[in-house]
Amino acid sequence: MAQISYIKYTDVLEARRYDAECFVVLSFLKNKYNLINSTDFSDKNYIEIIDGDRGKNYPNGDDFSSKGFCLFLNTSNVLSDGFNLENGQFITKNKDGILGGGKLKRNDIVFTTRGTIGNIGIYNEFIEYQNLRINSGMVIFRLKNINPSFFFIFLLSPYFKNQIKAYSSGSVQSQIPIQTIKKLKIPLFPQSFQLQIEQIVKSAHQKQTQSKKLYHEAEELLLAELGLLNYQVNHELTFSTTKKAIEQARRYDSEYFQPKYAEIIKKIENYAGGWDFAGEMVKWKKGVEVGTDAYTETGKDFVRVSDFTVFGLSESNRKISDEAFEGLKKNYQPKQGEILFTKDGTIGISYVLKEDIQGVLSGAFLRLTLKEKYQDFEKECLSLIFSSILCKMQVEKLSGGALIAHLKPSDFETFKIPLIKPLIQKQIALKIQESHRLRKESKDLLEEAKRKVEEEIEK
The missing domain is CATH 3.90.220.20 (DNA methylase specificity domains)
Structure with missing residues (x-):
């Protein structure tokens, strides 16, 4: 059945969009969620959006190696719910030094703007690398007066993802410009609630770290056997x-x-076996x-x-x-x-x-x-x-x-x-099974945090 909605001319000018799909979703969000205590991504009291260096010094294939001073993020490193840094590409200290923007600081959040839009990762204390940079298909969210762990979970929520869909539906290009990102809404909650979410997120990321440690122990056991x-x-x-x-x-x-x-x-x-x-x-x-x-x-x-x-x-x-x-x-x-x-x-x-x-x-x-x-x-x-x-x-x-x-x-x-000898096989399998168990517990905790944020938004 066809649906007819009346949209204010000022809303069309603000969105710079004319397709019906965009306004159906935005209208739905406005009616469903309480936006009274909110701001948007253009509010520099809460968030700074940082782009990377896209100039003449941007790294090419010859600049990358499997080890180095600075991890240069690519799309495979940023997933829908966090980082995967197992197969990273690195640049030298000299190359890092001549690049401009795009260098991460602790508690920054990375957001992908091209290809798969909206993948995210938080650069918190559980990330082992000291030097990271974004590529040209990402931006950095640097927060002020918002808890980074809470904000990370908010970005995983349907409330945020539906805003992304609203502004990207009907678009030919698979990308979202910074000017569009600035229009997205951010709910503002008391620090006490944000800290509650932070505790859950840190517990989840701690389990992720333990999971990785066990997996690497299994790798070492395999390599030592050979x-x-x-x-x-x-x-x-x-x-x-x-x-x-x-x-x-x-x-x-x-x-x-x-x-x-x-x-x-x-x-x-x-090998003896x-x-x-x-x-x-x-x-x-x-x-x-x-x-x-x-x-x-x-x-x-x-x-x-x-x-x-x-x-x-x-x-x-x-x-x-x-x-x-x-x-x-x-x-x-x-x-x-x-x-x-x-x-x-x-x-x-x-x-x-x-x-x-x-x-x-x-x-x-x-x-x-x-x-x-x-x-x-x-x-x-x-x-x-x-x-x-x-x-x-x-x-x-x-x-x-x-x-x-x-x-x-x-x-x-x-x-x-x-x-591999059966006894070593078993030892390896037990470590990996425990690693995956911890990974599942971590995922469950992130889901719990996301559910709490959604419930708070919908009150």
């Missing part, structure tokens, strides 16, 4: 190989024969591409690599209709106990599903199940191997040292996997 703890990758400029090795590999690029790859493979092949090919250990199924025309505002999740880390899934920003899901779920719905592995984009992220996904995976994923011979192999241990340097170096070898966008399943099957 004699690779504290292993340093050395890229050699000169080395030799044999004619036979070249003929067997059918490769003529020198990078393929770098000794650093041979060192990892040798550790696997000489033995080894096998990934293709002998697991069966795989690919995800599916539905096309952008299939995206809907609500429905079931369409999970992409950007929604995924070794700690699990974050909230998906892409949905497909319930009808589309019904047609796909028989062949493409991931099930509890499957091992997920990313073969495209950021290759080599792996995670064991703790429950069925109410949705489908993009074609960038492989869904893995153990073959009969390896039914007793601990899935958490195998998933850790897939995510570790053991497989990352094999991906790099296949690519000749270059960053590749796609890994063929047939190449994945050739990965050499160490058959």
